[in-house]
Amino acid sequence: xxxxxxxxxxxxxxxxxxxxxxxxxxxxxxxxxxxxxxxxxxxxxxxxxxxxxxxxxxxxxxxxxxxxxxxxxxxxxxxxxxxxxxxxxxxxxxxxxxxxxxxxxxxxxxxxxxxxxxxxxxxxxxxxxxxxxxxxxxxxxxxxxxxxxxxxxxxxxxxxxxxxxxxxxxxxxxxxxxxxxxxxxxxxxxxxxxxxxxxxxxxxxxxxxxxxxxxxxxxxxxxxxxxxxxxxxxxxxxxxxxxxxxxxxxxxxxxxxxxxxxxxxxxxxxxxxxxxxxxxxxxxxxxxxxxxxxxxxxxxxxxxxxxxxxxxxxxxxx
Numbered sequence: 001x002x003x004x005x006x007x008x009x010x011x012x013x014x015x016x017x018x019x020x021x022x023x024x025x026x027x028x029x030x031x032x033x034x035x036x037x038x039x040x041x042x043x044x045x046x047x048x049x050x051x052x053x054x055x056x057x058x059x060x061x062x063x064x065x066x067x068x069x070x071x072x073x074x075x076x077x078x079x080x081x082x083x084x085x086x087x088x089x090x091x092x093x094x095x096x097x098x099x100x101x102x103x104x105x106x107x108x109x110x111x112x113x114x115x116x117x118x119x120x121x122x123x124x125x126x127x128x129x130x131x132x133x134x135x136x137x138x139x140x141x142x143x144x145x146x147x148x149x150x151x152x153x154x155x156x157x158x159x160x161x162x163x164x165x166x167x168x169x170x171x172x173x174x175x176x177x178x179x180x181x182x183x184x185x186x187x188x189x190x191x192x193x194x195x196x197x198x199x200x201x202x203x204x205x206x207x208x209x210x211x212x213x214x215x216x217x218x219x220x221x222x223x224x225x226x227x228x229x230x231x232x233x234x235x236x237x238x239x240x241x242x243x244x245x246x247x248x249x250x251x252x253x254x255x256x257x258x259x260x261x262x263x264x265x266x267x268x269x270x271x272x273x274x275x276x277x278x279x280x281x282x283x284x285x286x287x288x289x290x291x292x293x294x295x296x297x298x299x300x301x302x303x304x305x306x307x308x309x310x311x312x313x314x315x316x317x318x
Contacts, residue, residue, distance in 0.1 A: 006086055007082040008051075013050045018108060018174060018175040023058055031080045063076060068091075078100060084185065104140075106140065107145070108136070113145060115202040121133070125166075125204075126228055129221070129225045133157055133166070135155070151184065161228065162231040162232065212235065216277060231252045235251075240312055247291055251286045257285070266278065266316075267314060287299055
């Protein structure tokens with residue numbers, strides 16, 4: 001089978017898994033492009049991306065340009081004479097770059113395109129209660145996640161699966177899809193297809209902090225999907241009023257139930273054995289949580305930390 005020379009573009013763990021799969025295949029990685037090292041955490045230690053760490057450990061040439069249109073960077077990549085570029089979890093690329101290789105540039109996206117174009121396809125597939133999603137490889141164009149599809153592999157979303165768990169399964173499946181795509185392109189056995197025309201494709205916009213607050217004035221299943229779709233990161237939260245203090249409460253995991261009640265949606269029933277938040281058609285029962293300023297814990301340990309439960313209510317103000 002024909003071996004392709006590849007420049008790989010990516011940054012996080014999701015991308016590293018695909019890079020490792022290519023490196024371990026019969027194809028040749030001639031260069032790796034990733035984000036610049038940056039200081040993070042309390043000690044402001046310099047952190048390298050998972051893709052850079054893997055590339056360095058395996059003696060692969062690494063490029064970390066601040067600007068993708070930098071002439072020196074473009075010339076360095078051009079001199080690698082790659083057949084094709086592979087992009088997984090990277091930033092927007094200029095046309096001068098993605099049109100450089102003879103065979104073009106393809107991207108791996110974690111959704112059943114054309115639905116969930118954008119930065120957070122895994123999160124929104126769960127939030128919206130989808131039963132399945134996919135990995136999709138497609139040729140990059142100037143529009144976001146809009147190019148011709150090469151291959152798609154569908155995957156079931158399990159009923160109580162969170163975004164982190166689905167991420168890990170898609171990461172492994174996606175890496176194999178990248179290899180299948182490379183093999184198919186090398187043998188000229190893939191017929192690229194335009195993305196289906198959909199009147200209102202579902203979006204997966206970037207998630208900001210303001211998007212994370214739980215709206216309890218919804219049915220229980222919707223609340224449950226939102227929480228698992230944001231777990232474990234960036235994590236959905238609500239705000240409690242404990243005495244006179246407002247404290248954010250991250251909720252990582254829980255269960256829901258439907259039952260008739262006359263309580264206000266968002267109100268609490270809380271005692272030493274119960275933490276129940278009412279929804280429009282039932283209630284949600286947090287199981288793993290993290291109170292502002294505390295570590296992540298199970299709800300039993302959280303409840304054991306209080307004596308006066310009457311002083312804990314749901315905050316209505318921000």
